Ligand code: OGA
């Protein structure tokens with residue numbers, strides 16, 4: 001039987017001795033631990049596509065990856081994609097994409113964003129390439145009552161790449177560009193399964209807040225982001241090959257540190273779970 005051990009951190013727990021073929025049916029126990037800890041790390045999992053595809057089904061229905069390029073594909077697994085530090089912006093400037101290098105939550109410009117993202121580490125640089133996660137539920141709960149009641153009724157507009165973004169998203173053209181949705185989401189979003197609110201913002205996608213002018217909206221976004229990404233809410237994950245890490249996009253922000261040599265490959269496999 002597996003063991004779940006909370007990290008000595010504001011969020012996160014690891015699962016050791018997990019064997020999908022033996023333990024994969026213990027869905028309620030695993031999902032409940034995940035809601036509580038926001039991220040779970042399954043240690044020492046076999047590095048083959050089947051692992052991620054199987055673990056994903058514990059948490060819901062995997063989604064087809066919305067942006068596909070030939071170099072991302074995993075044959076026979078349309079719900080998986082490769083995420084390599086050597087991938088470049090093929091439709092744009094052909095520079096490395098460096099996906100995920102600033103605080104964000106995944107695909108928040110979708111009306112129903114994926115509830116979870118799951119990564120498995122395949123190749124990790126000797127130094128660097130850690131991913132940080134911030135607990136947006138604790139960050140919300142730590143706000144004073146006045147701020148909470150001020151933001152409880154606000155909604156932010158999320159787009160593919162905000163006018164105020166700190167980071168460019170991959171270049172998209174033609175139909176793929178036209179297909180990108182926009183969405184309004186509560187700034188203090190109630191969790192669909194537990195009802196607890198989290199600060200739900202995303203500096204790469206948030207293009208405004210309903211009823212506020214741009215300057216006031218962005219000042220509020222920056223203020224809430226400074227608060228919610230402070231060290232007291234952050235866990236920094238040092239990857240081991242084989243780690244399968246699932247995070248709750250509704251309760252966490254994440255960002256990877258691309259602080260390793262440009263010619264070193266950092267390779268992950270990714271999948272996402274349908275929302276809400
Ligand atoms: C992602 C992402 C971070 C990482 O896959 O959505 O942000 O550590 N990845 O590669």
Ligand code: MN
Pocket residue numbers: 100104105106254
């Ligand atoms: Mn991401």
